[in-house]
Structure formats: C-alpha cells, structure tokens
Amino acid sequence: MTPMRELLEPATSRSATPPALAAQRRAARVDLAVEIAVTAAGVAGVVLLGLVIVFVVRGALPLALDPQQRAQVSLDALLLPQPGRAGAALLWSPTARVPRVSLWPLLAGTLKVAGVALAVAAPLGVAAALFTSEFAPGRVRTWVKPAIELLAGIPSVLLGSFALLTLATALQSAFGFDFRLNALVAGLALALAVVPLIFTLTDDALRAVPPAYREAALALGATRWETAFHVVLPAAAPGVLGALVLGVGRAVGETMIVLMASGNAAMVSANLAEPTRTVAATIAAELGDVVMGSTHASLLFLLGAALFGFTLTLNVTAGAWVRRRLARQAGGTP
Amino acid sequence: MRRLGSTRLGLLLVLSWATAAGAGSITVKGSDTMVGLCQRWAQAFRAQHPGVRLQITGGGSGTGLAALVEGATDVAMVSRPVAPSELEALRRRTGVAPVVVEVALDGVTFFVHPSNPLRALTPAQLGAAFGGRVARWSELGGPEARIILYTREATSGTFEFVRDHLLDGDDFSPMAQPLPGTGAVVSAVSRERHGVGFGGAAFTKGVVPLRIRLGDDEVSPTPETIRSGRYPFSRALTFVLAGPARGETKLFLDWVLSGQGQAHVGAAGFFPLR
Numbered sequence: 001m002t003p004m005r006e007l008l009e010p011a012t013s014r015s016a017t018p019p020a021l022a023a024q025r026r027a028a029r030v031d032l033a034v035e036i037a038v039t040a041a042g043v044a045g046v047v048l049l050g051l052v053i054v055f056v057v058r059g060a061l062p063l064a065l066d067p068q069q070r071a072q073v074s075l076d077a078l079l080l081p082q083p084g085r086a087g088a089a090l091l092w093s094p095t096a097r098v099p100r101v102s103l104w105p106l107l108a109g110t111l112k113v114a115g116v117a118l119a120v121a122a123p124l125g126v127a128a129a130l131f132t133s134e135f136a137p138g139r140v141r142t143w144v145k146p147a148i149e150l151l152a153g154i155p156s157v158l159l160g161s162f163a164l165l166t167l168a169t170a171l172q173s174a175f176g177f178d179f180r181l182n183a184l185v186a187g188l189a190l191a192l193a194v195v196p197l198i199f200t201l202t203d204d205a206l207r208a209v210p211p212a213y214r215e216a217a218l219a220l221g222a223t224r225w226e227t228a229f230h231v232v233l234p235a236a237a238p239g240v241l242g243a244l245v246l247g248v249g250r251a252v253g254e255t256m257i258v259l260m261a262s263g264n265a266a267m268v269s270a271n272l273a274e275p276t277r278t279v280a281a282t283i284a285a286e287l288g289d290v291v292m293g294s295t296h297a298s299l300l301f302l303l304g305a306a307l308f309g310f311t312l313t314l315n316v317t318a319g320a321w322v323r324r325r326l327a328r329q330a331g332g333t334p
Numbered sequence: 335m336r337r338l339g340s341t342r343l344g345l346l347l348v349l350s351w352a353t354a355a356g357a358g359s360i361t362v363k364g365s366d367t368m369v370g371l372c373q374r375w376a377q378a379f380r381a382q383h384p385g386v387r388l389q390i391t392g393g394g395s396g397t398g399l400a401a402l403v404e405g406a407t408d409v410a411m412v413s414r415p416v417a418p419s420e421l422e423a424l425r426r427r428t429g430v431a432p433v434v435v436e437v438a439l440d441g442v443t444f445f446v447h448p449s450n451p452l453r454a455l456t457p458a459q460l461g462a463a464f465g466g467r468v469a470r471w472s473e474l475g476g477p478e479a480r481i482i483l484y485t486r487e488a489t490s491g492t493f494e495f496v497r498d499h500l501l502d503g504d505d506f507s508p509m510a511q512p513l514p515g516t517g518a519v520v521s522a523v524s525r526e527r528h529g530v531g532f533g534g535a536a537f538t539k540g541v542v543p544l545r546i547r548l549g550d551d552e553v554s555p556t557p558e559t560i561r562s563g564r565y566p567f568s569r570a571l572t573f574v575l576a577g578p579a580r581g582e583t584k585l586f587l588d589w590v591l592s593g594q595g596q597a598h599v600g601a602a603g604f605f606p607l608r
Contacts, residue, residue, distance in 0.1 A: 095488040096505045178480040180526045263511040275511050289397045289489035
C-alpha cells in the first residue's frame, strides 16, 4: 500500500497545489484508519464467536473427561429410558434424589413449541410478504411494512406476559384445555415474535427479484397471482429459505416467552395441549442456581452446545442449498 | 505533571470507592419466600443504622447457598434444612465451619382455586396428587376434572421441603409445572380452576388455603398451630453464613433476633421465633 502511494504522489504533487495535497493525505489517513477499524470489528466478531464456542464446549467437557461426572451421567442415562417408580421413563429432574437426566423431554419440548410457532409463522409471514411486495398499492405498503416490523421490536418478556395472562386464559376457555399453560400457548406467542422476522426478510427477497421476471410472466398471459406465486416466489426462494432458517433459529433459541407460557413440565408427549419444557428455558431456569463445576452445570452446558450445534448445522445446510440454487439461477436455468 | 495528577486522581477514586464498598454493605441472597421479610427488616434496620447498606435478592434457597459457596453473598436465606453436602462444600471453600441461624417460622400452605369445593385433604391425599399417583379431583372427593399441579423450580427451598415432607423424598409428578416464586404459583392457581399449588403461608391472595386433615382433626395453618408444630408442614426460615458473623453482618443478625427484629416477622406473614 505504501509503495503505491509513493508512486502516485509525485504525479499528483506536480499538478496539485500544496493545500489540496494535504487534504488528499488526510483522506488517505482517514481511509486507512477506517480500514483498520472495520477489520478489527470483523476480527473481533470472529474471535468472540470462537470464545463462545470454547466457553460452551469447555463447560460441557467434564461430562466426558471428569471420572466423577462420567460415573454419574452415562450415555444411557442421557438417551435411553431409565427405570423409575412407574416403570422405565424418560425424565429430566437433575436435582432429584436419584437424578434423571434424559435429554428427550427437553428436545421434544423444543421441537413441539418451535414446530407450532413455525407452522403458524411461516405461512403467515410469507403470505404477508407476498401481499406487501406483489399486491399492495404503494401507500398501503409504506404503512403495513413498518407496522409489522414494529412487532419485532416488542420485548419478548412482554409477549410472554401477554401469553401468560391473556392468551392462555382465552385459549383455555375457547378449547377447554385441561392445562392453562401448554405447548400451544407458548408456540402461538412465539409465532408473534417469529412472524415479523420471516415477513421482513421474505419481503426484501421478493422485492429483489428483477421486474423483468414479472413483466415476462404477465406478457405471457399469467394472472397477477400466478406471477407472484409461480414466478416471483420461486425466484426468491433462496432469500425466503434464509428467512425461514432465521425464523427456526429464533424459535428454537427463544427463552423468555417459552419460560413464561409453556408450563415448563418436562415430559415427553405429542399432545400440544399439555405443558412442555424447552432446552433454552431449562438453561435459563436452572443455570443461575447451579454450583459451577457440578454435574448439573455441565449438563446445562451440554444442552447449550446441542442448541448451538443444531442452529449451526441448520445454517450451514441452508447456506449450501442457497449457494447451489443461486449458482443454478446464474447458469440460466431458473 | 498533568499525567501524574490524573493518575493520582484515579487512585484516589479507586480508594474511595473501595472504602465506600467496605463501609457497611451486606449482601443477602436466597429463598424467594424470605425476600419480603428481609426487605422489611432491611428497611427498619437502615433507619437505625444509616451507615449500613443491605442488598437483598431472591432466586431460591439453592441459589443463595450456591452464591455463599462462590463467595458472592454474605448471608444466604434458606427456607429448608441445609444438606450435609452443602455444609461440607462451604467448609471446604472457607476452611471455617458455616453457621445456620433460625430467624423465623413458616407454614407451607397448600391452596386451590376458590371454585374448588374441597377445603381439607390428608397428607396422604396431597402426596398422591403431587406424586402423580392420583390424576383426578374426583378421586379425592372433588369435581370430575384433572388435577393441575403447580410446584416451584427445583432449587427452591419450598420445593425441597414439600418433596421431603410430603413425598418422602420421591419425585414430583412429571406433569407438575414448576414456576419461579410462590407469588407466581398463587397467581397461576388463582387463574386455573382445577389447579393446586403450595407456598409460604404469607401468600394466599385469590386462592383458598386447604386445611390438613389428620385423623378426625383438621388443622389450618395459623400462628398457633405452626408455632406449636401441630400444623404438619411448618418449617424454620434460616440465615446461613460462611463462618461466625462479624462486623455489620453480626450487627444485623443480632438485631434480627432481638425483640425489635422479630416484631416485623408477623407483618411479613410469618411467625416470630418466640
């Protein structure tokens, strides 16, 4: 970089007056400073991510290395039904006299709640984005989009309170659920948090589709709906998938809403009207109360690592799919 | 010269902060049941000792003891017997024998929604319900509906007290829904027609406390029955310290145990030691 500048300087200094030269040098210095700052920020991001991984994995590692913890928690205890008072069962009660540490109730709970949230939020978010991007007149769009995006700014503790106090009562009186707090209440509240995310990213993806696609489709006699659904949406598929993946990540990792609305009973059941306990809520509820270095603490870090591993795998797989898809589109076969 | 000045100023700031923090600051952490009581104490105590600052936070008895082991609090509020393993962990950490002091008495109350016609149950019936061996109110003489169980998070002293005294150490039903704090349990049961929960006798807004049936006798959680031990689910609320109390902590502890301190116990919904 420096030699380049030295080569350029004689040529400019001949034509430029001294004050202009000084200004140019100042600009170069500012440039360099900004470049360093931006690089530092990027590096810091990567370093922080690395530190988080090290922190989580190091917390879980004693389960595999520490002989005392290995004796307390076997792989069987984590994954297979354990004999209990009422026959073999999958239970999570790590502080009981005979600790039970099956991961299945928590994994099943996480999938249940995230599944409900996604089943509601994905169609709703994508449909809303199709409307604002393809059908809504400009004036409606300028109001609707910020309004939905504003939803994303509601703190999750408020959504959780709404679910706990209002939504749960309404659903119980409407459907006569035995349990006021259950997976459905938590999933619906979670959907409120996920819809804006899916909506806004999908909308951006749809708007990025070149107008030529729409014009070509309409010129061939397609209706507006056919154009939107069969041409624009497939062309924006990579962006839409990205939106859905981020939605899944949010749904799986969200803590406060689920902690407040799901009832937090750790049991394996497919019934959406029964309470459930998720991985994230378990970490939040229990990590503050454990002695660091104990088996219970290591188990919570293991849960954290599992959560992290899941979202990472999801992001990497979806990323690979998006890249393949984009390459195909660039190659001319949409 | 200028640099020297600023260094000196910085040092002065650090020193003054350090002395301010040292001058009479007591941290108290633990049982959510005891937070309200301790805040009353702190308020009255501060009026007499303005130099002493008290910082009171909840989180559960287990949390308080964990903080004490980590050295993050001066006093742990504990609403259940302290396990020998916990005392051992404290001793290992500090090298001194920890101190457990009873500061008040409490009765664990079981409560139901006002619409529930049941007003008294035996310990065995409550144990069967919370242990998951009985699933419907009709089996206990109540309405034809599922029993919706509310408990506390597993680190709470109330949770452990009920597990040890009602379930003989057995696990709660996996269907039981743990909530953070007795207030949350009361609020949940007040909204759940077929719910049942438990907590300190101090909280019963919007719910109906159950009497405990012992033979032909029915005992309500009242000051008399709890102090005499006739109410079966009474317990001592305790302060746990890492070693013998010193300085401000001793001042506070002595005051809490004095007639002045005990006078505030009743107002917080608990029962004084004498």
